[in-house]
Every structure is written in C-alpha cells, then in structure tokens.
Amino acid sequence: MMATLTGKGAISLLSATPSPVNFGNVSEGSPSTQTLKLTDEGDESLVITSISASGKDFSVSGVTTPQTLTPKQSVTLTAKFDPSSAGAETGNISVVASGGAVGITLSGIGIAPNAQLVPSTTAVTFGNVTVGKTVTQQVTLKSTGNSDADISNITVSGSGYSLSGISQPMKLDPSQSAILTVSFDPKAAGSVPGTVTIYSNAPNSPLKIGLSGDGTTTDQPAVELKWEQSTSPNIVGYYVYRSLKAGRSFSRLNSQPDAGTSYTDNTVASGQAYVYVVTSVNSKSVQSPNSNAITVSIPAN
Numbered sequence: 001m002m003a004t005l006t007g008k009g010a011i012s013l014l015s016a017t018p019s020p021v022n023f024g025n026v027s028e029g030s031p032s033t034q035t036l037k038l039t040d041e042g043d044e045s046l047v048i049t050s051i052s053a054s055g056k057d058f059s060v061s062g063v064t065t066p067q068t069l070t071p072k073q074s075v076t077l078t079a080k081f082d083p084s085s086a087g088a089e090t091g092n093i094s095v096v097a098s099g100g101a102v103g104i105t106l107s108g109i110g111i112a113p114n115a116q117l118v119p120s121t122t123a124v125t126f127g128n129v130t131v132g133k134t135v136t137q138q139v140t141l142k143s144t145g146n147s148d149a150d151i152s153n154i155t156v157s158g159s160g161y162s163l164s165g166i167s168q169p170m171k172l173d174p175s176q177s178a179i180l181t182v183s184f185d186p187k188a189a190g191s192v193p194g195t196v197t198i199y200s201n202a203p204n205s206p207l208k209i210g211l212s213g214d215g216t217t218t219d220q221p222a223v224e225l226k227w228e229q230s231t232s233p234n235i236v237g238y239y240v241y242r243s244l245k246a247g248r249s250f251s252r253l254n255s256q257p258d259a260g261t262s263y264t265d266n267t268v269a270s271g272q273a274y275v276y277v278v279t280s281v282n283s284k285s286v287q288s289p290n291s292n293a294i295t296v297s298i299p300a301n
Contacts, residue, residue: 047098087109
C-alpha cells in the first residue's frame with residue numbers, strides 16, 4: 001500500500017525600502033537621517049538576528065535584535081550620515097535574518113560647513129522724526145549657507161536707537177529668516193548716525209548696518225502706509241513707490257525689500273499730494289505688478 005503526501009513549502013523573504021540610500025550633500029556637523037522599512041514579504045515568520053552599518057561616518061539605529069516579523073509585518077530603522085570631513089563616502093547596512101541576509105548600500109557627500117548671514121539692507125534711513133515720537137523699520141536676516149548661522153550677539157549704537165524682535169543667541173537653519181526691528185526715538189534735534197552690529201559664525205561677522213535719522217522739534221508730516229501680506233509663495237519683502245500726483249513717474253523709496261507690511265514715509269512736504277503703490281518681491285528678486293494706487297494729500301502749514 002502506498003500513501004501519497006502533498007504539501008506547500010513556506011518561503012521567508014525580507015525586503016528593505018528604500019534601497020540603496022543616497023544622502024546627497026551633507027554639511028560637516030549637521031548629520032542627516034533617513035528612515036528605512038524592513039518587511040517580511042514571505043508567508044512565514046522570520047527572525048532578524050543582527051543589524052550593523054559599515055563606513056566610517058554611517059550608523060544605524062531603531063531596531064533591537066533579535067526581532068521577529070510575522071508575514072507582511074514591517075519594522076523601521078534609521079540610517080544616519082554624519083560626515084567628519086569633506087568628500088564622497090560609501091557604506092552598507094547589513095541585516096542578517098533567518099533564511100538569509102539583506103544588504104543596503106549607503107552613499108553621501110560630506111561638504112565643508114559654510115554659514116552665511118545676509119541682511120535685506122545695509123543702510124536704514126528714518127528721515128525726519130519729531131522729538132518724542134518713535135518710528136520703526138525692519139531688517140530681515142537670512143541664512144543662505146549650507147549650515148546653521150549662529151547669531152551670538154546684536155548691538156546698536158547711536159542716541160535714540162533701539163532693537164527688538166530677535167532673541168539672542170539665535171540659530172537660523174539654512175534658508176531660515178528672522179526679522180530685526182530697529183526703532184528711532186530722537187532725544188534732541190539734529191542728525192543722528194548709528195550702527196547695528198551683528199556677531200555670528202558667518203565669514204562677514206561682524207555685520208554692520210548703518211542707521212541715519214534726523215530729530216526735529218516741529219511736527220514733520222509723514223505718511224504711514226499699510227497693506228495686506230501677499231499670498232504668493234516665496235515672498236521675501238515689498239517695495240514702496242511714490243510719485244507726485246501730477247507726474248505719476250514713480251520712484252522707489254526703499255533700497256531693499258522690507259519684510260513687514262507697513263512703511264512710514266517721512267520725506268513728504270506740506271501742501272503736496274503723493275501717489276503710492278506697493279509691489280511684492282520673491283526669493284528670485286521678481287516683482288509683482290503694482291498694487292492699487294492710493295493718493296495722499298499733505299495739508300499745508
């Protein structure tokens with residue numbers, strides 16, 4: 001008598017995604033991480049017995065071995081690239097499991113850190129300000145390098161000038177910005193020079209921004225403009241333009257885009273009428289069309 005046996009063999013299969021892993025350019029001192037997923041693609045459980053990374057600046061974490069995965073179950077781990085020098089590097093993550101091993105190729109390029117701190121303007125002009133009144137303007141500080149810009153200290157010189165808006169010390173990630181508010185409250189009539197000095201780890205430290213303003217003892221006419229923030233992407237600031245009502249030939253009032261949504265024009269004359277428009281400016285220095293124009297008439301003395 002002969003018996004016939006039938007059966008189905010079970011297959012264990014471990015997959016890793018993504019694989020390979022490319023970290024791209026990574027600054028020294030600013031490690032980059034990527035999350036990987038290990039999945040049991042077979043039809044029986046498997047046991048991950050060890051996970052290790054090779055390559056001098058690569059490491060792996062997130063999974064304690066031994067780790068059992070049931071069919072279709074996944075577990076995540078974290079690969080890290082922390083370059084200690086500039087140059088291309090390669091490495092590997094080795095995952096050993098019951099039924100075989102999985103290798104994940106790693107690559108990345110270490111680049112030397114390069115902190116850069118760029119102001120929206122290097123000169124702030126307040127014009128005529130009546131003694132006892134305060135006028136404010138804003139300066140945008142942007143980190144444009146490939147590593148963090150660390151602002152350690154900001155000081156201001158000149159009678160009547162003060163600063164607000166930025167806590168010190170401050171760290172700006174690459175492409176991150178912060179707005180510094182400069183106020184002018186003249187104590188006496190006359191021209192008042194000043195300087196904002198910004199200390200950081202950027203090569204242009206200390207960064208200096210010149211300040212100028214004139215204290216007056218009589219009321220100087222001024223026009224305060226306000227507008228709504230643009231909803232367009234990547235807007236870095238706004239330009240303000242002015243013309244005489246009769247001429248309509250516009251002149252730009254601010255040399256650099258202002259990050260705020262207000263502007264005070266202290267250079268108007270009594271008895272004149274002025275027309276104002278505003279444009280938004282994106283990160284590529286492209287300006288929007290003019291806003292709706294407004295006309296402001298300054299009373300005669």
